[in-house]
Structures are given as structure tokens and as C-alpha cells.
Amino acid sequence: MKKYFFVFLFILTFCFGAVGERLVWNSGLSLLAFLEQNKLPLRLYYNLSNTDKELASEVRVGSVYYLLKNADGMVLQALIPISEDVQIHIYLKNREYFLDFIPIVYTTHKKTLVLAVQKSPYQDILEYTGDVVLANEFVNIYRKSIDFKKFMLKNDKIAMIYTRKYRLGRAFWVPEIKAAVVETHKKSNYLFGYNESFYDLSGREVMGFLLDMPVKYTRISSRFSYGRFHPVLKKTRPHYGVDLAAPHGTAIKAAASGKIIYSGYRGGYGNVVEIAHGDGIRTLYAHMSKRDAKARVGAMIKKGQIIGRVGSTGMSTGPHLHFGVYKNSRPIDPMGIVRTAKNELKGNKKREFINLAKSLQTELDRLREVYDFEVQKAYLETEALD
Ligand SMILES: [Zn+2]
Structure with missing residues (x-):
């Protein structure tokens, strides 16, 4: 390519x-x-x-x-x-x-990585894939269920199924973990990516990132959309955030604690503040009439702290907050992540999830069985999906 x-x-x-x-x-x-x-x-x-x-x-x-x-x-x-x-x-x-x-024309590759841990999950994944985002994401999703430093032993097994996009022959954008297992002390700890979050075998969310609503809004004037292109009309536009209409000057509060990584004017977004929250989550607040004096690049901000005021800078329609949420640089629907409790899947969603999880579990188990770790400590396979 x-x-x-x-x-x-x-x-x-x-x-x-x-x-x-x-x-x-x-x-x-x-x-x-x-x-x-x-x-x-x-x-x-x-x-x-x-x-x-x-x-x-x-x-x-x-x-x-x-x-x-x-x-x-x-x-x-x-x-x-x-x-x-x-x-x-x-x-x-x-x-x-x-x-x-x-x-963008890209091809998606499905990748499977299986390895016997030598240094640490992070270092080994990085070494065999060269993918920093992947190594970080893997550590993140297990952070709440296993303490790698305490419990991982040399030669414990890890298997992971993920996808990677390629554009003009080069890896493009960020990897997406579909399923993973960490086998330590004879116990297999499975995690499955589903609806922008990660769940265990029984459908319990293990790593939901919770955000507060950043503004008291009067209505949602525009919803989030990936705006998949219409192949014939070639017209649909995505909207990588949610527009929350509110009176000019309404306080905008940080949706979660974090560090300010951008504060300034940016084209169509007008006055913008961006906060990194860890776990690869970033929030963006646009069209502010005023940025708070404390919202400087590098400043640590607490959840609920005022970072600016609602306005309409950067565009001419009425005052609103454009609120964007990104996970590993990928825009996600803010309304799906603004909540106060973790998800527990129910009904049809749960059935759909369990079916998906079972087939991925079978694949992860097969991966750990087919390879000989005496010969080689890691195996990385790639399969083009389209
Ligand atoms: Zn918007």
C-alpha cells in the first residue's frame, strides 16, 4: 500500500x-x-x-x-x-x-496479540506492537480490576484482539481494543469493549468514566453525530459534540477533574478550553464568551470548577456551549458518558453483549492454546477486514 x-x-x-x-x-x-x-x-x-x-x-x-x-x-x-x-x-x-x-479511505486490520509477560504488560505490549496508545489503553482498562505490579508473574499470559486503521499504507488514528484477557494465578480476567466502555463476562462495566453536565442548559440545540457520509449525496456532516443552549454568561463547569491542555481562540470554535482527565479522556468547551482567569494551560482543575461563561464566539448563532468528549482522540457522544453511576447491561443489550463476549472469549482462549511460548514469547497476527 x-x-x-x-x-x-x-x-x-x-x-x-x-x-x-x-x-x-x-x-x-x-x-x-x-x-x-x-x-x-x-x-x-x-x-x-x-x-x-x-x-x-x-x-x-x-x-x-x-x-x-x-x-x-x-x-x-x-x-x-x-x-x-x-x-x-x-x-x-x-x-x-x-x-x-x-x-477518508482506509482499511481496517484486525490484530491479535498473545504474549507471555517478560518485563511488564505495558513494556511488552509496547515492544511487540510499537503502539504507545495501545499499551496505555490496555493498562487503563485493567487498572480497576488487577494490580499488575502486585499480582503479575513472569510468563503470565496476555491475549488481546484489537483493530487498527491504515491510510495510504500507514497506521492511522488510534487502535481499538475489542477484547482482552490477563491470565494470572490460574485465573482468566476477561474484558470486552462495548459501547465506548469495558465490561466483564457478566456484563458489568469495569471502567466507566463518569462526567458531570458542565452547564445548566435550557435545551439541546444539536446532538452528537458521526454523520456517516451519504455515498450519493456526499453531504452529511458529523457533529463531534453536543450543543447545549443556555443564556449568555451562564457558568461553564469542568465535567471532571483534570489538567487544562488548551485555552485560547480556535477558528469556528471561538474561545475554547480543553481538559485532559487521564484514561485517554479529554473534554472540550467551545464558543465561550469568557474564559476564566484560572483556566490557563497547565492548571489543575477540580470537577465542578468554573472554567468560563457561555457565549457565541466563533459563530453567529445564539449562545450555547459546544461540549465535546474524546476518548483516545476519538470523538464520542458526551450524553453517553455524562452520568453518575456505572452501567449494568440489561435486557436485549445484555443478551447482545453476552453473545458477543462468548465468541470473543472462545477466540482469546484459542489464542493462548495454539502458540508455543517455549519457542517465542509473543505472537502478533494481522488480518485485513476490508
Ligand atoms: Zn457544536
Whole structure:
């Protein structure tokens, strides 16, 4: 896949004198600054609708984007990801520039990792996969059920089933753990990913992250949506948060304790504060009329502490809080995680979960049986799903 991309670039370079570049989105780079930097018309940004301006503010620092220029340095095409599904597409057609949001083409690989622990679960997973996010997530999901330092012994077994996305031949976005087992002291501790959380074999949630509602709102003016693209209309837009309408000046409170990682102005989001809460959870509060003086980058914030006031900066519709929640950089529905108690699955959901868990459990058990740990301490297998 990677090879093909470079062959493609080579052909373009050879035939048209065009040069493709793979670049990293810098901190502080807004879409507007990007257009300016590359001598692209600023109307591409100013002509966007409010919701599209908001969406354009989702480009993450560190994201990899692609730029294609001709021999004179003129941009022919740019592809900038804003999530794992959607990217900004800027292109030249009949000497005019256009900007569109298009789906990202990626392939999903199912991976299985099984290993006999040598150093620690974290270090071993990192060593065999090279995936920091995966190693962190694995430790996180078991944090509340097993104390690895106290109970893990050398050669205890770990097995895990997860998925990874690939774009132009490179790993893209973050891994997703589907199921895992840790076998220690002759006991198998299974966990299964379900509805953005993790559950044990009996359907009890083990690692639900609980958030408080950050604002007293009068109504929900726009719900969260992944806005899967309509293949024909190519029009649906995702909305990576929930819009909570509230009077101008209403207090906005931190949904959970954490550390402020961003406080400033960001394009369509206007005044923004972002908080990292640990466990890979991050919250975003946008369109604030005012950021609180204490909401500075690096500051530790307590759950319920005021971080700013409701406003409508960054867009012209009425005052509201755009509240975003991300898990390992992936946007998730805030209304599913704002709650005060852990989930216990019931009825149809429980039956669906138990069926899924049973088949994954069988697979995890088979993984630990088929491999010979005398020969090798770890086995990583990959299977393309699409
Ligand atoms: Zn919004």
C-alpha cells in the first residue's frame, strides 16, 4: 500500500512535475493560517457555513496531512484529516480552488496479540506492537480490576484482539481494543469493549468514566453525530459534540477533574478550553464568551470548577456551549458518558453483549492454546477486514 502511494507520487512527479508531501499539522496552525501560508484564497474558510467552520477547527495537532504542489510550489491538492472518518479536501479545478469535506479511505486490520509477560504488560505490549496508545489503553482498562505490579508473574499470559486503521499504507488514528484477557494465578480476567466502555463476562462495566453536565442548559440545540457520509449525496456532516443552549454568561463547569491542555481562540470554535482527565479522556468547551482567569494551560482543575461563561464566539448563532468528549482522540457522544453511576447491561443489550463476549472469549482462549511460548514469547497476527 505504502509502496503504491510512492509509485503514485513518482508518476505525478515525473509526468507533471508535481511534488507530494506528507506533513504534520503544527500546534497553533488554524485552517485560516494554513491557507495564508500556502497562498490559498481565504474565502475557502470564510465562505464555510458555521457548522463547517466548527468542523474545520477539529484538525488535531500532530495530524498527518498530504499536500500536492506543482513545480512552481502552487498547491494542486491538500488532504487534511479532522477525524478518523472525514478529511478536508482542497483542490484546484479550472484554475479555481474548492474546499470540501470528504470521507477518508482506509482499511481496517484486525490484530491479535498473545504474549507471555517478560518485563511488564505495558513494556511488552509496547515492544511487540510499537503502539504507545495501545499499551496505555490496555493498562487503563485493567487498572480497576488487577494490580499488575502486585499480582503479575513472569510468563503470565496476555491475549488481546484489537483493530487498527491504515491510510495510504500507514497506521492511522488510534487502535481499538475489542477484547482482552490477563491470565494470572490460574485465573482468566476477561474484558470486552462495548459501547465506548469495558465490561466483564457478566456484563458489568469495569471502567466507566463518569462526567458531570458542565452547564445548566435550557435545551439541546444539536446532538452528537458521526454523520456517516451519504455515498450519493456526499453531504452529511458529523457533529463531534453536543450543543447545549443556555443564556449568555451562564457558568461553564469542568465535567471532571483534570489538567487544562488548551485555552485560547480556535477558528469556528471561538474561545475554547480543553481538559485532559487521564484514561485517554479529554473534554472540550467551545464558543465561550469568557474564559476564566484560572483556566490557563497547565492548571489543575477540580470537577465542578468554573472554567468560563457561555457565549457565541466563533459563530453567529445564539449562545450555547459546544461540549465535546474524546476518548483516545476519538470523538464520542458526551450524553453517553455524562452520568453518575456505572452501567449494568440489561435486557436485549445484555443478551447482545453476552453473545458477543462468548465468541470473543472462545477466540482469546484459542489464542493462548495454539502458540508455543517455549519457542517465542509473543505472537502478533494481522488480518485485513476490508
Ligand atoms: Zn457544536
